[in-house]
Amino acid sequence: MKSTKFKFLNLFLLFVSITLHAAQTKSKEIHKEIVVNPNAIIEIDNQFGDLNISSWNENRVVIDILITVNGSNPKRIEEKLEEITVDFELSPDRVFAKTEIDEGWGFKWFNSSNVKYQIDYQIKLPRSSSVDLKNDFGTILINELEGPAKISCDYGKLLIGDLLNEQNFLSFDFTSNSTIDFIKGGEIQADYSGFEVEEAGRIQLKADFTNSKFNTIESLSFNNDYGKLDVGRINNLNGSGDFLTLRIDTLFKKLDLHQEYGSIRIDQINTSAENLMIDTEFTGITLGVHPDWEFSYSIELDFSNLKSNLPLQHLIQREESNKKFFEGFFKNEKSNHYLNIKSEFGSVKLQDALISN
Template sequence: MKTIKLTTILLLFSLCAMAGAVRPYQHSPDERRRVITKEFSVRPGEALSIDNQFGSVTVNLWERNSIKVDIRITANAVSESRAMAYLDAVQIDEERQGGKIMIKTVIGRGPFTKNIGGQRNSQSLQIDYTLYMPRETALLVKNQFGDTKIPTFHAPLTIDCRYGDLFSNALENVSNLIEMSYGSAKLGKVVGGKFDFKYADLELKEIVKLELKNKFGELKIEDVTNLQADIDYSNAKIGVIRGPSQIRLNYSSDFSIDELQSLSKTLQIDANYSSVELPAQANRFKVSVTHGNFSYPAGKASFTVQPEKGIRPDKTQNFQGIIRNGAGAAITIQSKYGNVRFKD
């Protein structure tokens, strides 16, 4: 759980200030807490929208046709009066319109502004949401500077997570929209969705169908059926690909796939300033390399097209043929300023 110093609020959540960890208390703080509970009956087709900052959002599912939101606000300061001032600065707004139940954390700036120049490294504010909701209700979560925890979820889900981590066992709906920056995500099964990750690490266990943009992060996928991915400035490792997939790489030095199932049929890779490593399983391939090399296990590749011997490395080299008996997937790779390797 992330506890953020109040001094960062004075800087309008600047990236530099938020990067610092909370330091140990130099003297005993005074802690005050407040718990707010909101309950709603759910109308057919309604969605729940949560907008929080400086705390966690934890989702639980139940069989009731209602929503309950417990909000726990914790303030630490050098005195009771100051801690109470921090609590009073937090307002929880709610609105119900357009088919949405909307709950938002709003933090006033007055108490923090007054304390500029004082001893503030023992001050903190944390706002934690715990949700109880029906499994068929769609959910939208925006959370900054805190973790978001989702159970096995069946309804449409939209997540905007910044400066925090995201966890879920399974996202069973085909409509999952996730944006993330400056954090990490560990997800189990994902049936479908569109992900946009920047400066964030992503670990996925089982994917049915996914459109992914990943920039400046680490990517690990254990098992995927259908993938369309743009991967920039990131290291990426994929275990198994089972269906047709398209992948574009830019400045990604360590991209690898461990296994291609024969049912994957087609794999297309467009790589720039990136390395590509694939398994030397039975497949058909078309590989085009400019300013790079193409390597494969000796004696296991048969060619119908090969470049002339002695061709300059800055010229495009075209290869076409099969690995082993060629019974597997059809692989097409275009690579510029990087190497392509089929590995045993």
């Protein structure tokens, strides 16, 4: 009987111990607002949380910050809440906010005891203001901006609506599943990431180990190594890549590509296409040609082969050892549209786009 009572007592004490050490959550809120000029600069530097940016038609900036800490040590939770602060500089021309986290000698020790925290910003700002946003280990959300945007995000995600200015700079590393509805222009730098742009104007892309997708774009200039570049409808494309898989649905105007190792596939070269220049090594090339596109061509092959189901008219054809050269036209000998291909250690395939698809 006594043994049973002791067992119940031990279980009760264990339950109390677990309850006392169960996860607890505490938070604090910070609110700031100021009247600003319509073209004010808004600078935010955060980490371990989300930036939610909403533009509106008022000349005010409203910042609401929620800092949340959870863990099993109540004392440590309170200490961490005090250690997380936000520095502000507020003026009509410039609004600045930066998250500061005290990482003194005890930070790693206490962090190992399951103290976790998150710093989330909700910001309303004038639609025409310019922004400089930095957020690591979190998501940046934006509805619409008319002013130029500088955006940096590592180990997180971008969920962006419309960037209506031509001068935008986006830099992100180790992000995934990021999306942009519309960006009028600017530069994108991405490493070890994946993103999709629904519609864009003129974009410069610098990417490594990244999967990029543009569904509709006016002009794209790129330098892309190791990854995948998927383009839907595009007017002008020029760039270089190594170990790149490049796929284009429809090309409407100009193309200038330099690539080593990988593949290039264009499902359809439209009848409005002008000049196409492709220079590759160790790359497979597949071009779907609209049957009504008229063009002249020059194809130079070194350890490569040409295959085509089009009735190409060769005016010059030379084959010497592993080198081959073809010059001629398709449909119109006097066409001012030109296709120039140089391929080393690869393959070239020209096919009827309507039949191939």
